[in-house]
Amino acid sequence: MFREKIVNRQLFFFLFMQRTTIVISFLPALTSGRALQDAWISGLLAFFSSAVIIFVVGRLAVAFPGKSIIQYSQELLGSIPGKLLPLFYLFLFLYMTATDIRLYAEVLKTGFLPETPIVVIMGIMMLTAVIVVYAGLEPLGRCADIIFPVFLLMILGSLLFPLPQADFRNLQPVLYGGWSPVLVGAITPTVISAQYTNMAMLVPSVQEPQKSLGAALWSILFGSLVLALFAALAVSVLGPDEGARAAFPVFKMIKSIRVSEFLERIEPLVIFAWGLGLFITNSVNLYSGSRGLSQLLGLKDNRPLLLPMAVIAVTFAIQKYRDYFELKQFFEPETCAPVIFFIIFFPMIILWGAYLLRRPGNRNRR
Amino acid sequence: MxxxxxxxxxxxxxxxxxxxxxxxxxxxxxxxxxxxxxxxxxxxxxxxxxxxxxxxxxxxxxxxxxxxxxxxxxxxxxxxxxxxxxxxxxxxxxxxxxxxxxxxxxxxxxxxxxxxxxxxxxxxxxxxxxxxxxxETRGWSLRTIVEPENESAIRAPREGFVESVRVNTSLIRRRIRSPNLWIENLYVGSLTRTEVAFAYIKGLAGEEFLEELRSRLKRIDIDGILESGVVEEFIRDAPFSLFPTVFRTERPDRVASAILEGRVAIFTNGTPFVLVVPADLLMMLQAPDDYFEIFPIGLFLRILRFISFLLSFFLPGIYVALLNFHPELVPITLLLRIQAAREGVPFPVVAEVLLMEATFEILREAGVRLPRAVGAAITIVGALILGDAAIRAGIVSPGVVIIVAFTAIASFTSPVFSLALTARLIRFGMIFLGALIGLLGIQFGLLVLIVHLVSMRSFGYPYMAPFGPLIWQDMKDAVIRGFWWKQTYRPRLLGFREPLRQRPGQMPRPPRKSNYSDKNGGKDE
Structure with missing residues (x-):
């Protein structure tokens, strides 16, 4: 079968857009909820903890070139446990997809399409993902190539437009509450880095897998910078209390801006950028999920799985969260951290253990 | 018997x-x-x-x-x-x-x-x-070489192709005199036996690609080829796509420049339309003027064309989406004007836009077919009476007429007519999407369009290059048209056999010492 390849640049675009999409949606709210005006420090701190996740996930993917986590876990653990363990990951992809589309749909429904049923919005988002994954990984990479400059431009725009109204004195006093709220605030951004588990499915298709780890680290570096900037800006424009309480602080910040007498509304810009980023995020998640499931089931093609998986994701997104508050509740450090850390680290510890035990020259034992 | x-x-x-x-x-x-x-x-x-x-x-x-x-x-x-x-x-x-x-x-x-x-x-x-x-005694009357009517340019050679393969290939040979311009020919059509020739630069165009082209041309089994459009449909990569994956032109200068990039031109006897493969979307947005006017003007013209290209796809759809779903996004004074003008219009916005679009399409088709003599009459009836009367009668609002007319004009800025045809069809899709779910629908349409475009190839060459896949090196001749003396390399995927096109560092500079000094009445000592 023809193996589709992407390059590390496209991997970087994928990961960066995944990260930044969540950031512009509502991440600052979560961090500033704890750390108030120091949210931006939390954002920067999250870089280090996320780097650990990237290393844990990415290093194994690099060690087994051309093999996805489904394949090398079977190689490491044997057929039955090796097939059970990646189920955690497949569930994670579904989870992230459902959460992402639900978030976007909530914002779109409240802000723009109050009379459209939420299923329709989520269905359309999933349909675009199905279409691109159906076309293949290579078109997906090229889509990222095309979308990235537009996305970046919109991000820069939404960073620059609020500047005249920013009051940076809101950021003072720095570290007012000491380090502990800042550290707790860094938990959620780290948890969001669960997105980087996509590397376990993507790196096998990258042309130079040795450099993929670098691409991922650059993406988290820039992603953390964007997060810190947005967090600082949201607090500066809205003030620490408002910035903490608002549901979607970046959205709210953009909404409060009047560029000129005539041009009052520029929030479609953010929504559009978000939509583009979400398109990439969803598609990558769907790709990883369907690809993983097809490998697990021993199917040659992942295409027949796409539509059912999209339907499941939409259904799950509706069933999982009753409303926006439940959605937000999930992202509180107390709830999300254990769940996600369990999903990421439990399989990874086992895999790493097996990998390290097997490594010293006893390859011919099998 | x-x-x-x-x-x-x-x-x-x-x-x-x-x-x-x-x-x-x-x-x-x-x-x-x-x-x-x-x-x-x-x-x-x-x-x-x-x-x-x-x-x-x-x-x-x-x-x-x-x-x-x-x-x-x-x-x-x-x-x-x-x-x-x-x-x-x-x-x-x-x-x-x-x-x-x-x-x-x-x-x-x-x-x-x-x-x-x-x-x-x-x-x-x-x-x-x-x-x-x-x-050899051949000789028959041919149309003279004139400027192509459908592909006019301000500053570019005035010659256009004619209906004879020999004359057309000679027009290329006159421009590229290297012996490495190779022209192969074959006969297609069991009854018409049409001469089809293709020209390329040996050693620059990829050999595998040439082999593919040869086999595709040889595969054609048909009784007659009357126009290069028939050849085009037989050798296309994406037969169902609305977008042209084969570039066609009547201009020898465009064909020559494509051949110099490593592409191949296909000449068909009996038609002035010459095909160029592999084609990409970008080359359909480039006009000859871009290259022959000085840099800033070329840059300006091209950006203008890109914007109007996008508008010709999306503008009516966005208008419908905004008025139907998101009136709050329209600046309030503008919205008031539009709504005031819409007062008493019996149709919903979608119907209004579709009505005007359909009217315009019919007018345009009639404009192409009608005999020259009645052209003036149709112009008056169509443009003046229909448009003006429709507004006065309150059937459509002026806003819609402006949008439709502007979109139509924007679609004509595309240098390749087939792309304007594509925009015509996709526009209707966007109107429907915008009417169904507002801007989300437009976004959906845009994304599907992007997916479709990036998954297309023309003879293995990605249709959206250099945007998807992103090729930084080729950006010098994409949205912007870089200086000629900076176009050091050929497009990377096409000219891979020999990337260097010209000597680098040829930026012109004034001489250090002027020949004309201000003293001595301009004479140097």
């Missing part, structure tokens, strides 16, 4: 041999061509021994002078060499070598003979020889 059908007749024609007996040969030819009135068969006798011979040509495809010269030479040569009729076989060899006035070749069977004659050559048959001489 002859009961043989066309394929049987063609079969027989291909098998028919030339024999030594002149009368039998002529009878075979008469039987095959059915005594068609434009086929002239003149019998004559050559030389002192009066060897029976025949001259065959098609009236209207030959140069009168050429035939006269040929006959003159024929008489002269036979007398000069003093061939005696006893050795009939020698006539053929002597004449083949000595008829220097014309380019001549020999034909061994009826098929070669007839195919030569049908291209305007003149055949000579002699009694006693099972071969014929074909002399």
């Amino acid at each position: 002859d009961y043989r059908d066309i394929s049987q007749r063609e079969e027989d024609f291909k098998k028919a041999p030339l024999v030594a007996d002149l009368e039998r040969n002529l009878r075979t030819i008469m039987e095959i061509t059915g005594n068609s009135y434009d086929l002239s068969i003149k019998k004559c006798q050559i030389g002192p021994e009066k060897v029976p011979a025949a001259v065959i040509f098609i009236d209207g495809m030959i140069e009168k002078f050429a035939i006269e010269n040929l006959l003159q030479a024929l008489k002269l040569e036979t007398f000069k060499t003093g061939i005696d009729g006893i050795n009939k076989k020698e006539i053929f060899a002597t004449l083949l070598n000595s008829l220097l006035t014309e380019i001549s070749r020999e034909a061994d069977d009826i098929q070669t003979l007839y195919e030569g004659v049908s291209q305007g050559e003149t055949a000579l048959l002699f009694d006693g020889t099972a071969k014929a001489i074909l002399c």
Whole structure:
């Protein structure tokens, strides 16, 4: 079968857009909820903890070139446990997809399409993902190539437009509450880095897998910078209390801006950028999920799985969260951290253990 | 009554041999061509021994002078060499070598003979020889080389292709004089036998790609090719796509520049439209003027064209989406104006837009078909009466008319007409999406469009290059048109065999010491 390849640049675009999409949606709210005006420090701190996740996930993917986590876990653990363990990951992809589309749909429904049923919005988002994954990984990479400059431009725009109204004195006093709220605030951004588990499915298709780890680290570096900037800006424009309480602080910040007498509304810009980023995020998640499931089931093609998986994701997104508050509740450090850390680290510890035990020259034992 | 059908007749024609007996040969030819009135068969006798011979040509495809010269030479040569009729076989060899006035070749069977004659050559048959001489006498009236009407440019060569392959390839040969411009040809169409030629630079165009093109062209099995559009549909990569994956143009300068990038031009006899493969979307947005005007103007024009290209796809859809779903996003004063103008319009916005779009499409189609003489009438009825009256009667609002008219004009900025046709169709889709779910629908349409475009290839070349895949090096000639002296490299995927196009660092600078000093009345000492 023809193996589709992407390059590390496209991997970087994928990961960066995944990260930044969540950031512009509502991440600052979560961090500033704890750390108030120091949210931006939390954002920067999250870089280090996320780097650990990237290393844990990415290093194994690099060690087994051309093999996805489904394949090398079977190689490491044997057929039955090796097939059970990646189920955690497949569930994670579904989870992230459902959460992402639900978030976007909530914002779109409240802000723009109050009379459209939420299923329709989520269905359309999933349909675009199905279409691109159906076309293949290579078109997906090229889509990222095309979308990235537009996305970046919109991000820069939404960073620059609020500047005249920013009051940076809101950021003072720095570290007012000491380090502990800042550290707790860094938990959620780290948890969001669960997105980087996509590397376990993507790196096998990258042309130079040795450099993929670098691409991922650059993406988290820039992603953390964007997060810190947005967090600082949201607090500066809205003030620490408002910035903490608002549901979607970046959205709210953009909404409060009047560029000129005539041009009052520029929030479609953010929504559009978000939509583009979400398109990439969803598609990558769907790709990883369907690809993983097809490998697990021993199917040659992942295409027949796409539509059912999209339907499941939409259904799950509706069933999982009753409303926006439940959605937000999930992202509180107390709830999300254990769940996600369990999903990421439990399989990874086992895999790493097996990998390290097997490594010293006893390859011919099998 | 002859009961043989066309394929049987063609079969027989291909098998028919030339024999030594002149009368039998002529009878075979008469039987095959059915005594068609434009086929002239003149019998004559050559030389002192009066060897029976025949001259065959098609009236209207030959140069009168050429035939006269040929006959003159024929008489002269036979007398000069003093061939005696006893050795009939020698006539053929002597004449083949000595008829220097014309380019001549020999034909061994009826098929070669007839195919030569049908291209305007003149055949000579002699009694006693099972071969014929074909002399180059072609000459028929052609359209003169004029500026292509559908692809006008301000500053670019004024020549355009005509309907003859030979003239068209010569237009390219005149521009690229390197011997490495290779032109291959083949005949397509079982009945029309249309000459199809393709030109490329040997050593620059990828060999695998050329092989692919050859095989695709050879695969075509059809009775007739009347226009290059038929060839295009047979060799396309994405037969169902709305987007043209084969570039077509009437301009020799565009074809030459494409060949210089490593692409291949396909010429079809009987049409001025030359195909270029592999094609990408970008080249359909580039106009010749961009390259020949100075840099900033070229840059400005191109960006303008990109924006209007996007508008021609999305503007009516966005208008419908905004008014239907998101009126709060429209600046309040503007919204008030639009709503005031819409007062009393009986249709919803979608119906209004669709109505105007449909009207415009009909007008445009009528504009293409109508005889020149009634053109003015249609313009007045269509533009003035329909548009003005529709607004006054309150059937449509002025806003919609502005949007539709602007979109139409924007779509005409695309230098390739087929792309404007694509935009026409996709626009309707966007209107529906915008009417269904507002801006989310437009976003959906945009994303699907992007996915479709990036998954397309033209002969293996990605259709959206250099945007997807992103090729930084090629960005110098994408959205912006970089300086000529900065275009150091060929497009990376096309010119991969030899990337360097010109010597780097040729930025012009003024000389350090001026030749004209201000002192001494401008004279240097």
